[in-house]
Amino acid sequence: SIRPLVIIPDSKLRLISEPVKEITSEIRQLAEDMLETMYDAPGVGLAAIQIGVPVRMVTMDVSKSEEERQPMVLINPEIVWASEERRVYEEGCLSIPEYYEEVERPDRVRFRYMTLQGETVEQEADGLLATCVQHEIDHLNGVLFIDYLSKLKRDRVLTKFRKAARREAGA
Ligand SMILES: O=C(O)C[C@@H](Cc1ccccc1)C(=O)SCC(=O)c1ccccc1
Numbered sequence: 001s002i003r004p005l006v007i008i009p010d011s012k013l014r015l016i017s018e019p020v021k022e023i024t025s026e027i028r029q030l031a032e033d034m035l036e037t038m039y040d041a042p043g044v045g046l047a048a049i050q051i052g053v054p055v056r057m058v059t060m061d062v063s064k065s066e067e068e069r070q071p072m073v074l075i076n077p078e079i080v081w082a083s084e085e086r087r088v089y090e091e092g093c094l095s096i097p098e099y100y101e102e103v104e105r106p107d108r109v110r111f112r113y114m115t116l117q118g119e120t121v122e123q124e125a126d127g128l129l130a131t132c133v134q135h136e137i138d139h140l141n142g143v144l145f146i147d148y149l150s151k152l153k154r155d156r157v158l159t160k161f162r163k164a165a166r167r168e169a170g171a
């Protein structure tokens with residue numbers, strides 16, 4: 001089912017998510033809910049913490065069209081190699097709605113993760129997939145893409161969302 005997204009300034013987003021110890025039916029259900037929520041948003045990635053569950057699992061689908069979806073579920077993902085070359089990409093975040101900024105990250109990465117079938121795989125990526133997997137693994141470590149921006153820009157975003165949160169509370 002589609003689950004509500006955690007939005008800044010919710011401090012949950014700063015938690016360090018726990019490794020998945022065993023692939024249970026709950027984990028499989030969570031992966032399904034994450035994919036549904038991600039496609040509904042829409043997004044190209046989602047970390048479990050963004051629907052409030054602090055476990056190290058992310059979903060991604062960078063396939064362009066609706067027809068042939070390529071959903072990926074990564075359990076306990078980690079970057080094992082990153083290129084020297086870096087690339088700037090305009091990033092967004094489902095937990096920081098309507099805010100997009102340029103972020104510079106390694107252009108290519110190799111990452112290792114466990115699949116829902118319990119096998120450990122290693123994969124190399126460039127382009128959007130490389131940017132996305134780095135963005136998602138950051139979520140598992142409580143890091144948001146605004147942390148890479150200048151203090152000035154970051155404070156501007158936080159002020160905007162704090163005001164919105166206060167308005168909601170006040171309403
Ligand atoms: O908050 C998230 O993790 C999802 C985020 C992931 C991401 C965005 C940009 C660069 C790397 C990773 C998003 O998916 S934001 C929405 C978005 O970028 C997008 C949505 C629909 C089609 C294409 C992109």
Ligand SMILES: [Zn+2]
Pocket residue numbers: 092093094095135139
């Ligand atoms: Zn995000």
